[in-house]
Each structure stands twice: as structure tokens, then as C-alpha cells.
Amino acid sequence: DGGITQSPKYLFRKEGQNVTLSCEQNLNHDAMYWYRQDPGQGLRLIYYSQIVNDFQKGDIAEGYSVSREKKESFPLTVTSAQKNPTAFYLCASSISAANQPQHFGDGTRLSIL
Amino acid sequence: QKEVEQDPGPLSVPEGAIVSLNCTYSNSAFQYFMWYRQYSRKGPELLMYTYSSGNKEDGRFTAQVDKSSKYISLFIRDSQPSDSATYLCAMSEGAQKLVFGQGTRLTINP
Numbered sequence: 723d724g725g726i727t728q729s730p731k732y733l734f735r736k737e738g739q740n741v742t743l744s745c746e747q748n749l750n751h752d753a754m755y756w757y758r759q760d761p762g763q764g765l766r767l768i769y770y771s772q773i774v775n776d777f778q779k780g781d782i783a784e785g786y787s788v789s790r791e792k793k794e795s796f797p798l799t800v801t802s803a804q805k806n807p808t809a810f811y812l813c814a815s816s817i818s819a820a821n822q823p824q825h826f827g828d829g830t831r832l833s834i835l
Numbered sequence: 836q837k838e839v840e841q842d843p844g845p846l847s848v849p850e851g852a853i854v855s856l857n858c859t860y861s862n863s864a865f866q867y868f869m870w871y872r873q874y875s876r877k878g879p880e881l882l883m884y885t886y887s888s889g890n891k892e893d894g895r896f897t898a899q900v901d902k903s904s905k906y907i908s909l910f911i912r913d914s915q916p917s918d919s920a921t922y923l924c925a926m927s928e929g930a931q932k933l934v935f936g937q938g939t940r941l942t943i944n945p
Contacts, residue, residue, distance in 0.1 A: 726878075762843060764839075764935040764936055765879075765923070765925075765935040766935075767932060812879070826871075826878035826880070828877050828878045829876070829878050
């Protein structure tokens, strides 16, 4: 079954702690994305990557970091610098750079303890 | 003013009704238009993907794009309770960056 797998489904963060959200895809897609979804605000782009070992900041990158060491994997770290991390985080991928629709995983819900 | 405006609803209609969902936008450079369906606690699922102006039909779903009015619509015919979800419009200029509406929460009542 081809798809995008996000883990864990639920995650809790303590004050001052960094946490990493996993995103793996077996669709052989080149591009991968991280979005944050808050109630009433739609999806906002955090980071995206067009190819391995390359990534760009989105609209709300502050307090987040990413890596893209493998084509299949695009983990997101929510650092302690992100003061309001409670949200639903969605990972997406697309076949290539421009003009291709993005397909999403089922998300990770992050909450503060 | 947001680049993409979408009425958050909630919208409640009886089973079998025709549903009309809409988004307006301000950026005339948008060329690619998408509709996603999102069930509670799940990721968005791509429903329709269109380029430029015109209509596209897929089963019970029809997407319309009117670039002159900067207005896009999704119509659902013969609506079913399983269509109850949040519907998100999204659009782009052609590069990676999608701009999303805030979503419309739809309930189909049996």
C-alpha cells in the first residue's frame, strides 16, 4: 500500500523539550511538505523540500527545524523556541516540484503537558 | 485581508440535496485550484484538481473556476451522510506553495 505515514498520532511536549515528528512516504515522491493546522486558520506551510538534502522555509518556520537525508523521510522537530506548539501537524508529498497535487498523511496532534 | 477566503460554516443540509461550497481569492496569479475533503482527526484527501478557468466533473462532484471573478466552487450532487466532513479549497501559482482556505464544515443529515 502506497502512502504517507506519520507517527506518532498523538504527542505531548513538556516545557523546554524538543520533539520530533516522523513522516515517511513510499510513493517515490520528490517533494515533501510540513503544515500546521489550527482551528479556524486552515493549513500553514512550515517547511518544504524539493529534493534530498535541500529544504526551504515556509510561512511559519520559526521554532521548527527539518532534515531531508533520505527521499522517503522528512522529519520535523518542534523546538523549545516554538512557544505555541499545540496544533495538528500534517505532512504531504507530491511527485515533483511545480504543478503537482499534494497528498497528505493522517497527521500528528501535538499538545503541551 | 486573507489571500483565500472561505466561509467556515457550519453548513447543514438534508441528504440528497445539492451542496455548493465556495472560495474567493485575491491573487490573480493563482492558476491551480484544488478541493480537499478532511474527516475528523484525518489528513486532507484530494478531491478535485483543476487548472485555470472552467468546469471539471468527477462522479457526484463538480469543480468550477471563474478566474475573472476570482471565485471557485465545488458542487456535490445527491449528497450522502458520508460526505459530512470539512472541505478545504487550496490554490497555487504553479510553484510548490499552496494557499489554503480555512475550510467549511459540512453536515449531511439523514
